[in-house]
Amino acid sequence: MYHYNDFDDAFVRERVSQFRAQVERRISGALTEEEFKPLRLMNGLYLQLHAYMLRVAIPYGTLDSRKMRQLAYIAERWDKGYGHFTTRQNIQFNWPRLRDVPDILEALADVEMHAIQTSGNTIRNVTADHFAGAAADEIADPRPVAELLRQWSTDHPQFQFLPRKFKIAVSGSRNDRAVTRAHDIGLEIVERDGAIGYRVIVGGGLGRTPMIGKVLREFLPQEDLLAYVEAVVSTWNLLGRRDNKFKSRIKITVHEHGIEDISRLVEAEFAQTRPGFAGADRAMLARIEAAFAPPAFVAKSPAPHAAARASDPVYRAWADTNLTAHRQPDHAIVTVSLKAHGATPGDASADQMRLLADLAERYAYDELRISHEQNVILPHVARADLPAIHAALTQAGLATANVGLVSDIIACPGMDYCSLATARSIPIAQQIATRFEELKVEHDVGPLKIKISGCINACGHHHVGHIGILGLDRAGVENYQVTLGGDHTETAAIGERAGPGFSADEIIPAIERLVLGYLDLREGRDETFLQAYRRLGPAPFKALLYPEARSDAA
Amino acid sequence: MPRPFTPKVVTANRLLEGDAVWRTASGDWSPDLAQAELIADAATAELRLLEAAAEAHLVVGAYLADAAAGADGPEPTHFREAFRTRGPSNYAHGKQAEPQEKA
Ligand code: HEM
Numbered sequence: 221m222y223h224y225n226d227f228d229d230a231f232v233r234e235r236v237s238q239f240r241a242q243v244e245r246r247i248s249g250a251l252t253e254e255e256f257k258p259l260r261l262m263n264g265l266y267l268q269l270h271a272y273m274l275r276v277a278i279p280y281g282t283l284d285s286r287k288m289r290q291l292a293y294i295a296e297r298w299d300k301g302y303g304h305f306t307t308r309q310n311i312q313f314n315w316p317r318l319r320d321v322p323d324i325l326e327a328l329a330d331v332e333m334h335a336i337q338t339s340g341n342t343i344r345n346v347t348a349d350h351f352a353g354a355a356a357d358e359i360a361d362p363r364p365v366a367e368l369l370r371q372w373s374t375d376h377p378q379f380q381f382l383p384r385k386f387k388i389a390v391s392g393s394r395n396d397r398a399v400t401r402a403h404d405i406g407l408e409i410v411e412r413d414g415a416i417g418y419r420v421i422v423g424g425g426l427g428r429t430p431m432i433g434k435v436l437r438e439f440l441p442q443e444d445l446l447a448y449v450e451a452v453v454s455t456w457n458l459l460g461r462r463d464n465k466f467k468s469r470i471k472i473t474v475h476e477h478g479i480e481d482i483s484r485l486v487e488a489e490f491a492q493t494r495p496g497f498a499g500a501d502r503a504m505l506a507r508i509e510a511a512f513a514p515p516a517f518v519a520k521s522p523a524p525h526a527a528a529r530a531s532d533p534v535y536r537a538w539a540d541t542n543l544t545a546h547r548q549p550d551h552a553i554v555t556v557s558l559k560a561h562g563a564t565p566g567d568a569s570a571d572q573m574r575l576l577a578d579l580a581e582r583y584a585y586d587e588l589r590i591s592h593e594q595n596v597i598l599p600h601v602a603r604a605d606l607p608a609i610h611a612a613l614t615q616a617g618l619a620t621a622n623v624g625l626v627s628d629i630i631a632c633p634g635m636d637y638c639s640l641a642t643a644r645s646i647p648i649a650q651q652i653a654t655r656f657e658e659l660k661v662e663h664d665v666g667p668l669k670i671k672i673s674g675c676i677n678a679c680g681h682h683h684v685g686h687i688g689i690l691g692l693d694r695a696g697v698e699n700y701q702v703t704l705g706g707d708h709t710e711t712a713a714i715g716e717r718a719g720p721g722f723s724a725d726e727i728i729p730a731i732e733r734l735v736l737g738y739l740d741l742r743e744g745r746d747e748t749f750l751q752a753y754r755r756l757g758p759a760p761f762k763a764l765l766y767p768e769a770r771s772d773a774a
Numbered sequence: 775m776p777r778p779f780t781p782k783v784v785t786a787n788r789l790l791e792g793d794a795v796w797r798t799a800s801g802d803w804s805p806d807l808a809q810a811e812l813i814a815d816a817a818t819a820e821l822r823l824l825e826a827a828a829e830a831h832l833v834v835g836a837y838l839a840d841a842a843a844g845a846d847g848p849e850p851t852h853f854r855e856a857f858r859t860r861g862p863s864n865y866a867h868g869k870q871a872e873p874q875e876k877a
């Protein structure tokens with residue numbers, strides 16, 4: 221685990237005491253809301269529909285038991301006993317009171333956490349593959365690079381007033397689990413002739429104008445990373461439009477200028493930035509890498525796992541769905557689903573957080589991860605210990621065997637919390653999950669990503685869901701638009717709109733028709749929903765969604 | 775032709791708690807929409823919004839929301855405003871969980 225140095229600690233504490241003074245001045249009337257709002261946003265504090273919301277960064281999604289227990293403590297002491305894990309690998313507390321926020325930030329600083337740069341036109345929390353350092357298919361752990369970028373970007377004097385927010389994601393594997401193609405910059409660690417480098421992808425993003433990122437450099441040598449990223453951000457900082465916030469993200473800059481032009485400008489800028497980095501960043505990366513050294517894996521016979529799998533069908537369903545191959549064959553990666561059927565995607569109670577902390581400490585080398593899919597990961601677990609973990613998770617309502625299936629839905633807070641929302645998303649996720657649990661078909665249906673956003677900002681990644689659902693306000697009524705064929709991985713694609721939207725009552729049956737109809741369309745169990753969609757095109761899927769239209773046409 | 779004025783209430787979130795509140799005829803802030811002053815004309819609406827903006831020590835983000843006269847006072851006409859009178863739908867948190875003190 222990476223630890224703060226004295227400088228980091230002093231910096232975070234200083235920010236907390238500044239914010240404490242700012243809150244006091246706001247309450248006393250010395251600061252107006254116009255003056256205070258940018259300050260609170262810089263500290264992750266939003267005002268939502270029913271209360272304030274505090275967004276806390278979980279850099280590259282990595283936690284240990286001490287941090288997780290502190291999150292549980294904060295949830296209980298100052299919130300309503302739970303937290304919401306988000307697609308940005310953050311945790312959000314939905315009910316803090318203004319006066320308590322400095323104390324919460326202080327409690328976070330005690331465990332080397334903060335809410336800085338979770339908002340505003342800055343470089344945001346750098347995200348990474350949630351299986352980092354553990355996955356069997358990994359080329360290199362992406363977190364040291366994410367941490368290097370975090371250190372470089374935090375309070376970077378040039379980059380505090382960018383044209384708009386800027387998001388970077390890093391993947392260490394060919395299988396992209398970090399959605400790099402939907403970020404302002406996506407970095408994919410690649411290997412060429414035995415040397416590590418980066419494929420640099422630029423200009424991806426969701427929101428109002430969704431775009432898949434384009435490759436800016438096929439292979440960037442490792443030593444050039446910061447100089448090159450700085451060149452990209454500087455180029456955009458100059459070109460990026462400040463006149464229109466809908467056109468300010470780098471995806472629009474890339475779109476308007478073309479990738480060739482941007483590439484030329486970046487390379488010219490890179491020639492300027494490069495000499496300034498003279499290797500200091502490499503020494504820093506080496507230091508950071510040491511902090512991410514893998515744990516000393518303990519060899520144990522996986523026999524207990526094999527025995528449980530053979531004898532217990534409930535265990536087998538969970539093991540077959542929620543485990544991923546680890547780089548150590550006698551270990552596994554456990555994804556703990558925060559998607560119990562009918563529950564709010566991404567929510568965990570304080571008790572659940574504490575149980576996860578206990579399990580991490582006891583069985584998982586004290587490591588936890590938060591995935592952008594709103595689940596919690598125990599990244600390193602000896603297979604021998606899996607039955608004990610499953611039993612403990614079952615007790616806490618955390619053993620749902622649905623990772624990657626229909627009910628493993630991403631949903632943004634939507635109009636249950638978010639002041640920007642045009643419709644609710646959580647109840648739609650709850651109802652879809654509940655319905656498919658009744659039908660008992662999700663294991664038969666297989667891999668399927670449903671992603672729901674409550675407005676065009678697309679925090680729920682609906683554009684890259686195999687099935688995307690976007691909640692809108694149509695003449696004062698909640699209405700849900702469906703997109704099909706989106707993909708968030710290395711074969712990224714933006715989903716296509718299927719047709720007219722559905723009312724809140726119609727959307728669940730429509731999704732049911734679509735998913736059950738796919739079972740008849742697929743060539744066999746091995747053909748996933750997305751593969752079938754790519755083979756057949758949208759027509760048969762639209763016919764499932766809109767049966768009336770088909771009979772009209774017939 | 776100007777669009778006909780639809781009745782409005784002034785609403786905001788409380789500075790300290792962050793919860794939704796509505797402005798009453800006596801100029802207080804109530805957590806109960808039914809206690810709000812229902813404003814029937816544009817000039818009064820504008821004036822009340824200015825008055826609310828001067829109360830930044832109590833509330834944040836005051837705006838005018840459509841409402842309709844109901845049996846017990848103003849009622850929401852849009853689902854967003856209806857949610858603000860209740861709280862989220864996934865938990866019994868927020869106003870739906872707190873007995874409303876009558877202003
Ligand atoms: C609840 C308060 C939230 C507010 C006010 C908010 C606001 C926004 C806005 C305005 C955008 C569009 C930005 C743009 O295109 O320039 C956006 C995008 C996004 N937000 Fe949020 N958001 C909130 C919650 C969340 C949550 C809970 C998540 C994670 C579940 C999230 C993750 C994202 C992501 C992934 C995008 C994607 C689009 C992109 O950056 O390309 N946000 N958000």
Ligand code: SF4
Binds near residue numbers: 634642673674675680
């Ligand atoms: S997508 Fe819209 S509704 Fe959902 S969290 Fe983002 S801003 Fe809010």
